[in-house]
Amino acid sequence: MLHNARLLLIGSVWRSWELLKDGFVHGLKSNGSRIGKVxxxxxxxxxxxxxxxxxxxxxGKKVACEQRTAVFEVLIL
Known part of the structure; x- marks a missing residue:
């Protein structure tokens, strides 16, 4: 089982998250998914x-820089 799938959200489609959420969660839970948390x-x-x-x-260059992220949502499946 994959205990925590980490996804980076890119693009404006995620501004409609409340409309997408139910279908997204349903897709993750269907077909015997082995993901426990996203x-x-x-x-x-x-x-x-x-x-x-x-x-x-x-x-081949090393750059001392990291992209900062923020948790948008945690889904327990």
């Missing part, structure tokens, strides 16, 4: 920072 996170930085960090990593 923690949803939002970025506190621009996604462009993540793109720059990935590009630097691809070039």
């Amino acid at each position: 923690t949803l996170y939002t970025l506190l930085e621009t996604p462009a920072l993540g793109a720059a960090l990935l590009a630097a990593r691809k070039l």
